[in-house]
Amino acid sequence: GEQVEQLPSILRVQEGSSASINCTYENSASNYFPWYKQEPGENPKLIIDIRSNMERKQTQGLIVLLDKKAKRFSLHITDTQPGDSAMYFCAASASGTYQRFGTGTKLQVVP
Amino acid sequence: EAAVTQSPRNKVAVTGGKVTLSCNQTNNHNNMYWYRQDTGHGLRLIHYSYGAGSTEKGDIPDGYKASRPSQENFSLILELATPSQTSVYFCASGDTGHNTGQLYFGEGSKLTVL
Numbered sequence: 001g002e003q004v005e006q007l008p009s010i011l012r013v014q015e016g017s018s019a020s021i022n023c024t025y026e027n028s029a030s031n032y033f034p035w036y037k038q039e040p041g042e043n044p045k046l047i048i049d050i051r052s053n054m055e056r057k058q059t060q061g062l063i064v065l066l067d068k069k070a071k072r073f074s075l076h077i078t079d080t081q082p083g084d085s086a087m088y089f090c091a092a093s094a095s096g097t098y099q100r101f102g103t104g105t106k107l108q109v110v111p
Numbered sequence: 112e113a114a115v116t117q118s119p120r121n122k123v124a125v126t127g128g129k130v131t132l133s134c135n136q137t138n139n140h141n142n143m144y145w146y147r148q149d150t151g152h153g154l155r156l157i158h159y160s161y162g163a164g165s166t167e168k169g170d171i172p173d174g175y176k177a178s179r180p181s182q183e184n185f186s187l188i189l190e191l192a193t194p195s196q197t198s199v200y201f202c203a204s205g206d207t208g209h210n211t212g213q214l215y216f217g218e219g220s221k222l223t224v225l
Contacts (some may be wrong), residue, residue, distance in 0.1 A: 002170075006153070015222050016186070019144070032212070034213060034214070036214075042218070043216035043217060043219055044154070044201070044216050045216070046213045049213065065195055089154060091151060091154075098142075098144065098156055098159055098169065099156075099214060100156070101146075101153045101154040101155070103151060103152060103153040104153045111191075
């Protein structure tokens with residue numbers, strides 16, 4: 001009961017449009033939900049995170065939504081640019097537990 | 112910026128051989144982690160540590176051992192490497208005692224077991 005599911009695995013969008021990635025988690029005690037971006041050949045880096053006391057967080061073209069009832073959270077990238085092309089991972093953790101990751105979404109922003 | 116460094120960055124090993132992947136962090140983080148990354152599986156936790164002298168099993172610990180001799184260093188040991196352990200391994204550190212905080216990843220170690 002600890003898995004994190006992430007969809008879609010591949011997402012292709014037109015430059016300037018929005019991209020959305022969805023994750024679900026099983027552990028109702030989860031209270032921290034980070035998103036990491038991984039460029040080819042590099043390490044994952046945190047881009048935005050949200051804690052369970054919030055439903056929405058926004059920063060620099062990124063929006064994260066959290067629905068605790070549905071145990072679902074999502075990343076929305078507005079006005080996508082070629083530099084947004086990368087792998088994106090969601091993760092979830094509860095206090096006293098380690099972060100479990102989704103299987104990743106490969107985002108391709110095409111001209 | 113947190114600094115986590117891994118060595119070696121690339122390693123080719125033979126089946127049955129011993130492999131040690133090393134990780135060093137200079138940020139005085141209590142928690143350190145070893146993940147492996149495989150296509151279709153994302154990042155899966157192998158072992159982690161809450162501090163010097165402690166190691167804990169993650170979700171896929173079979174075939175791996177870990178060692179945390181100091182706050183700064185965390186090693187992953189494959190005593191008898193197998194081709195199924197061919198992967199990219201990431202070390203990470205975090206600075207919260209309750210695992211609810213940002214992870215800082217090393218650059219990764221690509222291991223090929225022939």
